[in-house]
Amino acid sequence: MIPTEAYLILSLALFTIGVVGVLTRRNVIIVLMSIELILNAVNINLVAFSRHFGSVDGQVFAIFIITDAAAEAAVGLGIILAFFRNRETVLADEMDMLKW
Amino acid sequence: MGHLIPSSIAPYVLPVVYAVVIVAVLPLLAGYIVLLERKVMADMQARLGPMRVGPHGLLQPIADALKLLIKEDIIPANADKLMFWLAPLVSVTMALLAYAALPIGPSFQIADLNVGLLFILGISSLGIYGIVLGGWASNSHYSLLGALRSAAQLVSYETAAGLGLVSALLLAGSLSMKEIVQAQYDQGTWFIFSVPVGFFIYMVGSIAETNRAPFDLPEAESELVAGYMTEYSGFRWSLYFLAEYANMIIVAGIATTLFLGGWLRPFARWHDHFPGTSLEFFDVIPSLVFLAAAAYCFYLAPKQPVQIQKAVMAAFGGACLLLAGAMAAALFASPEVMAGVHGAFWFMAKVVAYLYAFLWFRFTFPRYRFDQLMRLGWRFLIPLALVNVISIGIAIVLKQSLGWSPFWAMLVMNIVTLGVAAWLATEGDKPEAALQTADTES
Amino acid sequence: MILNQVLFYFFALLAVGSAILMVTRRNIIHGAVFLISTLLATAGIFLQLQAEFLFVVQIILYVGGIMVLFVFVIMLVNLDVALRQIQFNRQKYLAAVLALVLATQVGFALWVARAGLNLSNPSDKMPARNTEAIGDAIFQRYMLPFEIASVLLLVAMIGAVVMAKRRV
């Protein structure tokens, strides 16, 4: 029986890696993928606790999170496509048109 | 022999054996399916097909396999080595992995997952990565276009096919393959008769998923040389080849399991409930089939031009004779063994029938244009599948809550679904109906 | 038992390693592939946590759906110049340090709470038929969130279509 904190540490590691990716990579697609990674870590967390407490609620929430991840990926990638068509770039630090 | 094996690994022995068997047999099977395909094509085109290697080309698959294995293996200069190496592997791995949950017989199954069907779907849907990555890695426009096309096609048609399966799932009420087959046994009818629309949808979807004609745009020789496989050669190419045919067998197996009653022989329930009736002859059909095959082989053997071919033909006849004997012997073994062996026979028979339909379509239907393909998928199949699922659900409610007889409920709802299908068919042919597939085409 | 642990550590190492590679790779496609392997490893973790349904959902939705979308967009957007560009932005060191600080904080919280939550020995009374249990939970207790999620998906679909249109 593997203790729950092992899963928690795993998810923490993935979460940290995801955060680093989100904060440091210039390519927006990789940023998005890092966000997926973060969500994934959260899923591990939830599922681990759902087993820990012996109820499926955690898994239900994991399913919802996956749903959100799907939505986020669809819209985000759509935005990236549109932006790429207009600006010929996918670098995050060239997307500073908010600064006006 | 139970005491020979430590109890800790006892439960893993049989699955491993099954897995080894499958992995070993599948390439051979794929090769002989190719031979079958060529023969059927030749027959439909009034030709003879391969006749040289072995009598009536019976050894052709082996020759092809040897040729592919010893062929030079080319990696394009600008290709992405890692991906180029990984992609075929992914394809074939996912194709083979899907067999883990496929019940070939009541006992012949590696792992009976309670999400077996979903597992198979998911794993087989991963095969797309092999195609996309391979097409991208070979750094060629033909390959990339083919890869993108096939990816789009798979994503589109997976939905339709999955929804087609859902209609059967609703009737079965479980995701475990075994239980699905069991449900068909209990309800006394194959689901193809309960949800013909669902079966049709899944069939079209499966053809598209396996990139077979008339949906073989990703590898359309006339448009993009060979699609994602353009740059591949030799062993890697043969891996793709194997993966494709393995996928064909998988979809055939899924269709068989969900719609054609899996390993059940025809009229299984009657046979088991009314023993001694005239249905007993189903027990001997397997033996008779193989006997007939053996007889044909022996009849052809003397006609072979060369001595060695005579011998080979005779050997094939003997093999068939052995199989016939095995089938006959199973009748007198324990019921489990008998059910397993005969189930495997019936399962294979149904799979082969399904694959024969594939070949048949390939040789008879012209190829679709890409927008037509997308239109068919998104504007006809998916809405129809949704309607089908809803109507099946209504039928189940009618049956359970209002106590209709299953026959009438299914009949009414299927008629409704067909009406909707007719309307959609007229509706989906609008010229402006081309889907927004700009991404996949660019 | 031993096999269980072996599987867990295999999956965990696979996940973390591929995650690190995903974040650090220069080639986006490689990053995507490594993310896929991370997700598959996670799926294995789920399976090992007796969440079969989630395992399959992870494979079908994440790997078979979302990541396909990613690979797609990558192939559309893929530029050779992107390979020669600088991959990390100006704040990388600061960001890495801060991420590590955050990780240490959470780890500290974990270490503090493990005794209270009795994390070392989880309860072993998961419902047998996982799929049916999740179905019951979704369609009874979490009906409203489920519907909201469906609406969210609809909105996301429309949004994606509008975004990806040729001329917006």
Add this chain to the structure above:
Amino acid sequence: MTSQLPFFLAHIWLLPMFPLVTAAAMLFFGRKLKNDAINVLCAGSVFISFIFSAGSFLQLLSLPQDNRIAINVLFEWLPAVPFHMLDGGLANFVADWGFQLDPLSAVMILVVTGVGFLIHVYATGYMAHEGGYYRFFGYLNLFMFAMLMLVLANNFLLLFVGWEGVGTCSYLLIGFYFHKKSASDAGKKAFIVNRIGDAAFLLGIFMTSALLGTMRFADIGPALAKGNFEVGDPRIVAIALLFFVGATGKSAQIPLYVWLPDAMEGPTPVSALIHAATMVTAGVYMVTRTSAIYVLAPSALAVVAIVGAITALFAASMGVVQTDIKKVLAYSTVSQLGYMFLACGVGAFTAGIFHLMTHAFFKGLLFLAAGSVIHALSGEQDMRKMGALSKKIPITYWTMLIATLAIAGIFPFAGFLSKDLILGKAYEKDALLWAIGYFTAGMTAFYMFRLIFMTFHGESRVDHEVEHHIHESPRSMLIPLVILAALSIAGGWVAWPEILGGNSVFIRFLEPVVAVPHELRAEAAKGVSSRMGEIGLMLLSEGLVVCGILAAWYLYIKRTNLPQMIANRLGWFYRLVYNKYYTDELYDSLFVNRAKDLGLALGAFDRTVIDGAGVNGAGWLTRFISKVSMWWDTWIVDGSVRFGARVVWLLSIPVRMIQDGLVQSYMLLVVIGLIGFLAYYFHIAHQAMH
């Protein structure tokens, strides 16, 4: 009172309006009209006003002898304001827009409209090929309007309006060929010289209103009676002299005659209408109109008489040596005007008006004929390039001959009657004045026939290229000539003197409106002077005239080289006369150049003092102040503003570093916040534990 007047008299004010309307039409949209339309409109309007004036004249005749006067006041121009006169009495100053018709103005309007109409008709032929046709006729009609205003005004102010109006029109018409420097200079000269006279006239008007408290002509007589001034009152003399200065300006008397010869730069119809027939006689009209004042100032009358006599002599002497045909006529005009003032000066205002009328006839005819000659010679004006034209342009020749006989004063012609009336009156007044007039008459005959002989007789001296197309003028020019010729013959018969068995209707017709000096009135009471004297005077003048004619014939037909010899003989005198006694040079050196010097001095003053010290100084000061304030704005005001902006900029650096629009830095901030939150949470939890 207008109510019971017959129609024409009740609507005199309409008379000037016809030319005004057409003038406005010409000047506003004449450019669009065709020449025929212009002819019909302008000549037609003048003809209508001629008919109108004839009608009003007849209706005036129908009125009883003693009050032949019609006044209609349109409206009060300047409202009545009470003010103190010189003698302290309170008077009610009124200047109204009123028109007055009495025998004097009746004669004037008849002459103006009649001759004006004929000259309009003539001009349609003469100007046919000129540019600015509509402009010419617009000015001409405007002149008609102003002249009629002048003669119809019932008070000094309105008369002054017409006075200035005719001056303006004369300026415009003299400068009609404004592209010729000489023409524009002549216009300016006329205008400026007139200004002098007008200034004096205006002063006279002020003094009149100040002294008599009224401006209406009708009220002057009563006012004078009420003020019972004794004869020779200095104020009255002053008024009279001021008026006379104005008259000399307008009527080209010494010393202000210099503008008239130059005015010949204008088109010939203008010379005929304005500078011979009508406008130049406005002075005479004005003096006559104010005769009531003059009779109270004998010294002023003496001045008028002397100036007129000397002007007549001077101008005649200058006319003798002129070679430009129009210049000759111009000087003869000046001298004839001198005759008129001589008449006024000797108290025979009626004689002056009579001569005015006859002069209008034959001088207008002379100018028109001269214009016809010039027309025939395609623009040649120098008499030395003419000669022997009598056969080529007979009608012009005969009409001009008639006019010449009239101005020379051959017996039955109009000029004879009017001039001999004047000479007679002058003789009764003073022998010296008579002698001057007598001698002048001889010179007139001499230079006029010199003109005739040089132009029409002798051998031709015309240039050859001109010779070929000498042609008689068109009918539109000849008909006025003929009519005027008839008038020059018979026009004077209306004042056929009693001595020759006539009854001078004209004189008696004018009697009621003009005053008569006391001594003349006394003589009249004493009885008519000796008949034989008058007859003798007439014979004497006839004889002198004939001598003059013969001398002209001898010099310019018989011995054509003799004039040159005479000129050489008395060289300096000839040169003196030929150069018009250097009057222009004298005026230039006396007034014009001095005025120019004054202008230069003032200009220098402006440049140095006003511009330099005043304007530029102020400008420099302003610029200096603005520099200072600019320095203040730049460094203090803007400086403080920029300083504030700088401070805000400095303070906002951290905020800007945060707000860089990059999503990842925002994410970083989120992480930082998360870390801070967790740290705080741990702190709280730690405290809760203990």
